[in-house]
Amino acid sequence: MSSDVRYGVADSVGSLLAAIAHSISEALRIMSFSDKQLWGMDEHEHQRALEEVLDEARKDFQEMGPLVNGDIYYENDRTHDSLQELCLLRDRFQAHALSLREWSRSGGPIDPVWTRDTHRLQRDLHRAQCRAASRIFTSGQEGSARCLGAFLVYRKQRVWSNRQAAGVEEGEYQKRYLEELRTCNRIGTFQRFGEADIAFVCDYCDGHLLWDDLDKMPSVRTAQETVLWPTTPISPSTGDPQWQATGFSHSKHEEKQVVFAPVAIANHTSPHPGDWRARLLCPFCEDEAAVPRDKDDEEDRWRPEATFDDIAAFEEHLLWQHTTQKSSIASTGNCAVM
Template sequence: MSHETVGSLLAVIANSLNDGLRIMMFADKRAWGPDEFELLRLLEETLDEAKKDFQELPTLVNGRFYYEEDRKSESLLDLRTLCTRFELHAQALKDWVRSGDITVADLSRDTLTLRQDLHGAQCRAARRIHNEAEAHTRCLGALQVFRAQQRPTSAEHAQQTHPQDQHPQQSQQSQSLHQHQHHYQQQWQQTQQQQHRGRAEMEEIASCNATGKFERFGERDIAFVCDYCDGFLVWEDLRSMPSTRAVALTEPHNNNNTSSGVVLGEPLSAAPTTTTAENWQARDFSMSTTTANEEKMVVFAPLAIANHLPPEPGEWQARILCPYCDDYYYEEPGDDGMERVRYTQDERGFEDVRHFQEHLEWNHTSLVPSASKCVVM
């Protein structure tokens, strides 16, 4: 029907949710147990999350008008189906209050499923509007994680706020005092950077969980499923998903420094540090029985999620762009000498996480050894 819009169909769903809540509110609660009150809580949370999505998602696509008045056939089909399902769910609640034929466990499970499907439908509707305005770009969900990664950090300014003082003419005692002060200053800066790194990585993981969900994929793999594009990112042969990057040690003369950012790993061998912008590695254990006790390096999940593209038509895996190649420049002969040219990568990206990791290993220097027993030359 031509008069239907995303906003009008969401209003129908909200009415069905309110009907279900009203039925539960006026039901006789004298015989209720914990399961019945849990069902009521799930209904309230479903309505609250739907309202939250309705308020926040339009800000990602140039305002509420574009979101509410959207008439894309795929979005309308998704929401029209959900309208029917929510109406049936409200009727099931009414039948349960009257006769009790349906179990509370079934109603709770259906409520959770509808809640997840409604969230996904709203995210996909916003993503379709975004794709129409910006074709061949990262998924809208990827941009949310990317923005979380780009937030300015207090650790980046630690050295600027605590500059090193220079005193060319000092007595031996004052020089010794200055060396101690400088040593403690370095320790303080390292502590602040480690604390901030942990907070930043927690924020990245939180933004990933708000964008989609991690789940076991088969018996050995782990997949991330994006709510915005339904694309899959698959990490092969992995026991659990690391929540922090693998961090290399600084030079050996620093006393007792350890790589606290490594998940489930042993302390790393001392290695020269490079820019943290290209620290793409995380560490965990393999699921294979032959290598179950050996660590393996994988791409840090938020890095891949923040740079994924919606799947190609007919595909299920999301492709990935390399963020480091976007910032890569090379020189070539020009009319007025050597010219600095920006590298242009394939706009279709890499077909999966495995190929993306192979590209990183070949083209972007790792910060840490590929295994805990590797000897750094």
């Protein structure tokens, strides 16, 4: 981000978002007063794009406050990085409204490139709001913790896991499974990374999770025994976590086991400053560490490893510490299949 972006001492996340909303509304007002008899497809498409930006910005604003213990914390936040990012976006939206004003005065068809730019602004504004909320969330955590996006997926999984022992009908499993996947898609995006890899980019921390040499991202867990679809997060016969999914390599289109995407997404943390890769926590080690100690146990409380640097390290840990299928899977000769 440019270092020459400035904001005033009275600016906050709320005030900058209000200024952005004003620019979008002004752009729509300019278009509403133009001669629609001269409009073509590009003009109508651009108006729809502006309406979508405003609608999503309002929706995001309403959703972020409750995630960080109330609207007042979100609106009044003055975290430097958040203000820098939103100030730059405010200037971009103001420039866009000014361009529309000049277009309305000079006449002629609208530049179709502006619609593409508007969609880009919409995406950037959405991610800026997510990151602003995530910074507030992270500041309230002790030590290394999941980013807000990861926490939203993790929370869904915990509800599922905590009620599994009570018995859940197949239809309820399917419903929760789809909710888990939808939550993943709401907090970030999957995209091709290079020619062979697949990355998930989190909107809340901008961290990247990278699966190496993967043709398509598997959408279901790998069943370790005969079970009803969808496969549950915990094996009903052994009690072991089912964290794997079956995919195919991009290079040879051979079957390979990978970390199921929601497992990784729900347990990532923000990248180190200057890095782009998200780190990962092991939820199964966390659960084991949380088990009450025996009163006669005088040893220091066991603590899980803090974080893993990438998917490959995370998978190797899961392979050797949290599966009963070590021998068959290890025979592939490649622990870090991600």
